[in-house]
C-alpha cells in the first residue's frame with residue numbers, strides 16, 4: 001500500500017485545530033497549571049525507564065484530541081504498518097525504509113523482494129562481533145604484529161554523525177581503543193588526525209553507503225598514501241576495513257574480503273548507525289554494548305508500533321511539534337541534553353530531522369502550502385544556559401525545547417549531579433511560569449533602591465513565560481536507553497513526514513551543490529574559468545590570483 005497523499009490542511013481535524021488555536025493561543029501555561037492540579041500527571045507518559053512529561057506545552061485536552069484526530073485522518077496507522085513491513089515508502093528512490101530491521105529480533109521475518117532480510121542482518125552482525133572481538137582482544141594485529149590501538153572512521157553525513165554521536169555518548173563504556181573520525185574534505189581535518197596516529201597500530205574503517213562520496217574517497221586516498229609511506233600495498237588488507245553497498249568499488253580500493261561489511265539500499269544513510277556503519281561503535285564499546293543499543297531501539301520500535309497514539313511517545317512528540325510549527329509558526333526547536341556525553345546529539349539529529357523533513361514538495365509533487373521541517377539546534381545544559389538561553393527566555397521567538405536528563409550520573413558525583421538536575425528542572429519551570437511584574441516589583445522593593453530606579457528596571461526583569469518544553473527523564477545513560485532515545489526521534493521524524501505529506505527518506509536537496517562543486521573544481525584546477533554569475537566569477541578570480 002502506497003503512503004497516503006493527504007494535504008493535512010484539507011482535513012477536518014486541521015480546520016478544527018485552526019479554530020481551536022484562535023481560542024487558546026494566548027492562554028498561559030501558568031494559568032493552565034493553576035486550574036488543574038492533575039495537569040502534570042495527565043500529560044506524562046511512563047515507558048520502560050523513561051518518563052516523558054509534556055504537560056508544559058500550550059495544549060489542552062481538546063488540543064491533544066484534535067491532534068490525534070489529525071494523525072488518524074492522514075492515515076498514520078496504515079503508514080506505520082507500511083514502514084515496518086518494508087513497503088517501498090521511499091518512493092522517489094524506489095526503496096523500502098527498514099533501519100528497524102537492523103534491530104529486529106532474530107526470529108522476526110521482514111521481507112524485501114520476497115527475501116527475509118533478518119537472516120542477512122544477523123549474518124553481518126556476527127561478522128561485526130567477530131571482527132570487533134578480535135581487534136579489541138589484540139588477536140587481530142597490524143603489519144608489524146602489534147595490537148591495534150587506534151580506530152579511524154572515514155565517512156561523512158550518516159556515515160559519520162551516528163558513529164561519532166554514539167561513541168561520544170557512550171564514552172563511559174569505552175575500551176582501550178582510541179577512536180577518531182575524519183569527515184570533512186578540508187585536508188586540515190585529516191592531517192590533524194594523522195598527526196596523532198601510528199600506522200603500525202591504526203585500523204581504518206572506510207564507511208560510505210555509495211562509496212562515491214567525494215569527501216570520503218579523498219580522505220581514504222590521502223590516508224592510504226600516508227599509510228603506504230610506512231606499510232606496503234599488501235598491508236592495506238590488514239589495516240583497512242570498509243562498509244558499503246558498493247562492494248565492487250571497495251575491491252578496487254584494495255580492501256580484503258574479510259574486512260568488507262555490506263549494507264543495503266533499504267537503510268538510509270542518516271539511519272544507518274544500527275548497521276555495519278556502527279562498526280566503529282562496536283570496536284569502541286564492544287559488541288555487547290552495540291547489541292544493547294540495538295535492543296533498546298527495538299524496544300522503542302515495539303512501543304511505537306503497538307501503543308495507542310494517545311500514549312505513544314514518538315507520536316505525541318511529533319504532534320506537538322506540528323502544533324507549534326504549523327499553528328504557532330515556530331520555526332526552530334532546541335534539544336538540550338543535560339549530560340556532557342550527549343554533546344553531539346543535536347548535531348546528529350540535525351541531519352536526521354532536517355535532511356528528512358526539509359522538503360517543500362508534497363507526496364503528489366505539488367509545493368506544500370504549509371510549513372514543513374523544523375530547524376533543530378542545541379547544546380548540552382548547563383553550558384547552553386550560559387550561552388543562548390537568554391533568547392529562549394526573553395527573546396521574541398517561540399522555541400519549543402526538549403530537555404533530556406538522567407536520574408543517575410555515571411561517575412556517581414552526587415553533588416554535581418544534584419546541581420545539574422536542579423538546573424534541568426529549574427529551566428523548564430522558569431520557561432513555563434516566567435516572572436510577573438508583581439514578583440519583580442517585590443524583589444526590587446526588597447533591595448534598597450529608589451522608586452524611580454525600580455520603575456526603570458522593572459520591564460527588563462519581567463519574564464513572559466509560557467515557553468513550551470518537553471521533559472524526557474531517563475534512569476541512566478547506557479547503551480540500551482540511548483538506543484531507545486535515538487529510535488524515539490527517528491519515529492518522530494516519520495510521523496511528521498506522514499502528516500506533512502512529504503517523502504522523508506530521500507535527500508535530493510544535497511545534490512545540486514555537489515554537482516556545481518564538480519564544475520567549479522574544474523574551474524579552479526584549469527587555466528580557464530567557465531560561465532558563472534558575476535559574484536561567483538569575481539570570487540573565483542580572487543581565489544585563484
Ligand code: F6P
Nearest residue numbers: 156157158159208209210213269
Ligand atoms: O549528504 C548527503 C548524503 O547522501 C547523506 O544522506 C549521507 O549520509 C552522506 O551523504 C554520505 O553518503 P555515503 O555514505 O554514500 O558516503
